[in-house]
Amino acid sequence: MTRNIIVLDTTLRDGEQVPGAKMNGAQKIEFAEQLKRLRVDIVEVGFPASSKGDFNAVQDVVRSIGDSVSVTALARAIKSDIDAVYESIQAAHDPFIHIVLGTSDVHVERKFKRSKDQILQMGVDAVAYAAKLLPQVQYSTEDASRSEFEYLWKTIEAVVKAGATIINVPDTVGFAEPEEFGHLIYKIKDRLNNLNSNVILSVHCHNDLGLATANTLSAIKNGADKIECTINGLGERAGNASLEEVVMALKVRESLFACNTNINTTELIRTSRLLTYLTGIEVQANKAITGENAFAHSSGIHQDGLLKDKQVYEIMSPEEVGVENMELILTARSGRHAVKHAVEKMGYVAKNADDFEQLFHRFLSLADLKKEVYDHDLFYLITELRERTNKISPLYELESYQVVTNELYPTATVKLQRNGVEMKGSAVGDGPVDALYSVIKSLTKLDTELKSYKINSLSRGKEAVGRVNIQLIYQGKTYSGRAMDTDIIKASALAFLNATNAALLEMVRK
Numbered sequence: 001m002t003r004n005i006i007v008l009d010t011t012l013r014d015g016e017q018v019p020g021a022k023m024n025g026a027q028k029i030e031f032a033e034q035l036k037r038l039r040v041d042i043v044e045v046g047f048p049a050s051s052k053g054d055f056n057a058v059q060d061v062v063r064s065i066g067d068s069v070s071v072t073a074l075a076r077a078i079k080s081d082i083d084a085v086y087e088s089i090q091a092a093h094d095p096f097i098h099i100v101l102g103t104s105d106v107h108v109e110r111k112f113k114r115s116k117d118q119i120l121q122m123g124v125d126a127v128a129y130a131a132k133l134l135p136q137v138q139y140s141t142e143d144a145s146r147s148e149f150e151y152l153w154k155t156i157e158a159v160v161k162a163g164a165t166i167i168n169v170p171d172t173v174g175f176a177e178p179e180e181f182g183h184l185i186y187k188i189k190d191r192l193n194n195l196n197s198n199v200i201l202s203v204h205c206h207n208d209l210g211l212a213t214a215n216t217l218s219a220i221k222n223g224a225d226k227i228e229c230t231i232n233g234l235g236e237r238a239g240n241a242s243l244e245e246v247v248m249a250l251k252v253r254e255s256l257f258a259c260n261t262n263i264n265t266t267e268l269i270r271t272s273r274l275l276t277y278l279t280g281i282e283v284q285a286n287k288a289i290t291g292e293n294a295f296a297h298s299s300g301i302h303q304d305g306l307l308k309d310k311q312v313y314e315i316m317s318p319e320e321v322g323v324e325n326m327e328l329i330l331t332a333r334s335g336r337h338a339v340k341h342a343v344e345k346m347g348y349v350a351k352n353a354d355d356f357e358q359l360f361h362r363f364l365s366l367a368d369l370k371k372e373v374y375d376h377d378l379f380y381l382i383t384e385l386r387e388r389t390n391k392i393s394p395l396y397e398l399e400s401y402q403v404v405t406n407e408l409y410p411t412a413t414v415k416l417q418r419n420g421v422e423m424k425g426s427a428v429g430d431g432p433v434d435a436l437y438s439v440i441k442s443l444t445k446l447d448t449e450l451k452s453y454k455i456n457s458l459s460r461g462k463e464a465v466g467r468v469n470i471q472l473i474y475q476g477k478t479y480s481g482r483a484m485d486t487d488i489i490k491a492s493a494l495a496f497l498n499a500t501n502a503a504l505l506e507m508v509r510k
């Protein structure tokens with residue numbers, strides 16, 4: 001009989017902890033909506049006790065998806081954290097509290113500097129408190145894979161008796177090896193069955209040795225009921241088990257694992273691309289499932305084999321994960337019907353006729369510039385349009401700019417606008433982007449420091465869209481800014497302004 005594996009996505013919590021992956025409220029909602037389309041069973045929406053902003057973001061995401069997807073958020077084993085989770089997620093239809101507390105010697109002795117009994121009691125008290133608030137409580141035995149087994153089990157037994165309904169076994173530092181981790185899960189499952197067979201056994205693997213997917217699959221083979229993953233494997237350090245890899249392994253090797261998930265695999269690529277767009281964190285080209293080359297066959301022998309029969313070199317079809325095989329190339333002569341068909345294939349549904357017209361006109365301008373418009377470009381137009389609709393009105397807007405570059409004096413002139421007031425200035429710099437950033441900085445009068453600047457080509461073709469991701473430091477905090485345009489100087493200016501506006505908005509909120 002095939003078992004159904006519960007999939008929890010923690011991109012918005014473990015993934016978002018990654019430096020530079022921070023999303024704003026509107027972006028989190030957009031990503032959560034996509035996770036809903038992907039049909040994940042549970043979304044871990046954040047760590048609400050970490051700041052007021054995170055608390056509000058968790059609440060907003062819950063308002064947006066909590067009526068149809070189960071949600072959770074993380075708490076340390078302390079009352080104020082548990083209260084923050086409860087208050088931020090209680091409105092959802094199926095919420096549960098997730099508590100984490102270490103079980104390994106190094107966590108108990110070095111991190112907490114307490115005795116094992118004290119830590120165990122702390123966990124029990126936290127679960128008992130949470131169980132009074134919500135019927136479902138997940139307990140994570142942090143660093144489980146490096147914990148002494150009998151203490152780990154004693155903790156699990158005690159927290160289950162206190163009311164935990166899900167036990168999550170994390171390989172927090174990516175130390176486990178598949179056979180050994182599978183054995184650990186087997187032993188826990190066996191004892192749990194005797195203790196309380198209704199308790200759900202979950203795993204959460206990190207990828208420090210590149211084994212997160214293998215460890216997760218091994219845990220499934222050995223009885224895990226639920227898995228925690230992230231899109232593109234985003235997460236602390238080397239990341240978490242990648243959702244797309246685990247899900248596709250279960251699908252492609254269904255006869256081996258005898259397990260399935262509720263994931264709509266045709267949404268995998270779109271979810272991956274949306275995450276890249278929102279965070280600016282690129283997927284490695286040869287990454288399984290979501291990498292640019294995952295379905296590209298380059299050698300002559302392979303191409304020849306594929307033409308004879310796809311199965312010669314393909315274990316899954318690109319369509320299964322949402323890569324459109326027959327990509328339609330649009331041009332300025334493509335009509336509304338073709339554009340509508342192409343964007344609907346990407347999951348975009350216009351709210352009304354005006355909404356679509358806006359998109360169509362932006363498509364025509366891009367097609368004039370680029371001649372050939374690919375799916376990547378449409379994706380850019382859609383996300384840009386969504387961002388415009390979602391955005392809290394930007395504080396500074398770019399009116400016009402001119403950059404003249406030469407070896408001696410690269411110079412930039414920029415005109416900005418803020419609440420109807422125009423401002424203009426010029427500056428020289430070490431290069432065109434440096435000159436551009438100097439003038440914007442002097443106009444916005446914000447003492448920011450550029451921490452990183454990255455530029456990538458988003459689409460194919462000679463007239464590709466350039467995407468710029470930057471990070472600015474202002475008063476010790478890092479702010480990200482992203483922008484895309486066929487003109488990379490314009491994208492650079494917009495990215496800088498977006499990061500500046502993010503810093504300003506935070507100041508205003510405070």
Ligand code: KIV
Pocket residue numbers: 014074100140142143168170171172173204206
């Ligand atoms: O890696 C870890 O141990 C975690 C827990 C909060 C589950 O992220």
Ligand code: ZN
Pocket residue numbers: 014170172204206235236240
């Ligand atoms: Zn983790």
